[in-house]
Amino acid sequence: MEEQVELVGKAFVDHYYLLFDTNRANLPSLYHPTSMLSFEGQKIQGVEEIARKLTQLPFDHCLHTISTIDSQPSSLPGGIIVFVSGNLQLQGEEHHLRFSQMFHLVPTQEGSFVVQNDIFRLNYG
Amino acid sequence: MEEQVELVGKAFVDHYYLLFDTNRANLPSLYHPTSMLSFEGQKIQGVEEIARKLTQLPFDHCLHTISTIDSQPSSLPGGIIVFVSGNLQLQGEEHHLRFSQMFHLVPTQEGSFVVQNDIFRLNYG
Numbered sequence: 001m002e003e004q005v006e007l008v009g010k011a012f013v014d015h016y017y018l019l020f021d022t023n024r025a026n027l028p029s030l031y032h033p034t035s036m037l038s039f040e041g042q043k044i045q046g047v048e049e050i051a052r053k054l055t056q057l058p059f060d061h062c063l064h065t066i067s068t069i070d071s072q073p074s075s076l077p078g079g080i081i082v083f084v085s086g087n088l089q090l091q092g093e094e095h096h097l098r099f100s101q102m103f104h105l106v107p108t109q110e111g112s113f114v115v116q117n118d119i120f121r122l123n124y125g
Numbered sequence: 126m127e128e129q130v131e132l133v134g135k136a137f138v139d140h141y142y143l144l145f146d147t148n149r150a151n152l153p154s155l156y157h158p159t160s161m162l163s164f165e166g167q168k169i170q171g172v173e174e175i176a177r178k179l180t181q182l183p184f185d186h187c188l189h190t191i192s193t194i195d196s197q198p199s200s201l202p203g204g205i206i207v208f209v210s211g212n213l214q215l216q217g218e219e220h221h222l223r224f225s226q227m228f229h230l231v232p233t234q235e236g237s238f239v240v241q242n243d244i245f246r247l248n249y250g
Binding site for chain 2: 041068076
């Protein structure tokens with residue numbers, strides 16, 4: 001069970017950031033109507049608003065490099081909390097940015113997962 | 126509702142780090158038997174094991190300074206996810222450490238909250 005949680009967390013993280021870096025327009029497929037995103041303190045709810053935010057970020061190309069992944073089962077049956085830290089390199093920028101992000105994944109009836117909670121923060125200083 | 130979530134998150138964070146910095150032996154009162162802690166990648170479960178870890182950290186005095194708090198309702202009824210970033214100053218150390226930490230708070234029958242999930246990471250970089 002615990003190993004399964006780790007595997008799901010790792011697979012989700014790989015999939016999420018690959019989509020983010022290569023096909024960001026498809027990221028909203030991982031959210032659903034009650035999903036919540038806190039992006040640098042801005043609160044956004046619902047797949048359409050989240051899609052608007054993610055596709056209108058002020059850069060076209062970026063590359064995430066993952067440093068750590070911590071996954072735990074949440075109290076919600078089948079739910080998984082995934083905590084990520086890593087680096088974000090923006091095209092044309094010399095220095096990378098450190099970030100931390102957490103996802104609360106909840107199972108769907110189809111046997112997949114959607115993002116219920118998503119909190120993203122850059123790590124300054 | 127949303128404002129309530131923010132208030133609970135802020136109050137919890139203030140309480141948690143004050144306890145951590147001034148009365149760490151009482152921190153385990155915030156956990157319960159199924160609580161999970163991931164501390165720098167080490168997975169610890171249950172209030173007794175978490176108590177052992179927190180009270181045996183290799184420093185006596187520390188001071189947390191909070192930079193950001195993001196709170197969202199989790200899908201669990203009454204549950205709240207709290208994401209924190211800040212600085213940790215250890216006694217006798219010149220430089221502070223950056224950290225990120227998330228808590229999944231679940232309501233108790235007594236109208237309080239306990240920590241179901243706790244993930245802590247230092248931010249290197």
